[in-house]
Amino acid sequence: MDGQAASGGNSPLIPNITAQNKEYLIARLEDYKSGKINHPQMSLIAQMLSSEDIKNVSEWYSKIEITIKLPFDEINKPKLKE
Numbered sequence: 001m002d003g004q005a006a007s008g009g010n011s012p013l014i015p016n017i018t019a020q021n022k023e024y025l026i027a028r029l030e031d032y033k034s035g036k037i038n039h040p041q042m043s044l045i046a047q048m049l050s051s052e053d054i055k056n057v058s059e060w061y062s063k064i065e066i067t068i069k070l071p072f073d074e075i076n077k078p079k080l081k082e
């Protein structure tokens with residue numbers, strides 16, 4: 001295990017938190033932990049995390065950098081010079 005997922009995940013049921021805003025992640029995890037929001041899996045996971053763990057894991061996911069690839073093909077690619 002190196003902390004790196006083999007893929008970004010593709011389940012419509014499990015949110016992709018890669019590169020998500022840190023404060024947002026902290027807020028959601030604290031909400032699961034306190035019981036303000038509930039989900040069978042996430043409530044269990046959040047309850048096992050200390051607030052320090054929540055900060056650390058949120059920082060980890062928020063700091064992952066992603067790149068996007070626009071759906072241009074070679075033909076539509078803007079030409080920089082002739």
Ligand code: HEM
Pocket residue numbers: 013014015017025028029038039041042045057
């Ligand atoms: C350290 C591990 C994990 C972290 C940091 C984490 C973090 C989060 C966060 C921040 C959310 C809220 C996303 C949002 O509302 O935008 C979430 C939701 C969710 N997570 Fe996790 N998660 C972890 C592990 C897991 C695992 C192992 C599963 C499944 C087996 C899982 C299943 C889900 C599901 C189904 C939701 C949506 C719950 C809902 O609809 O309220 N998570 N997770």
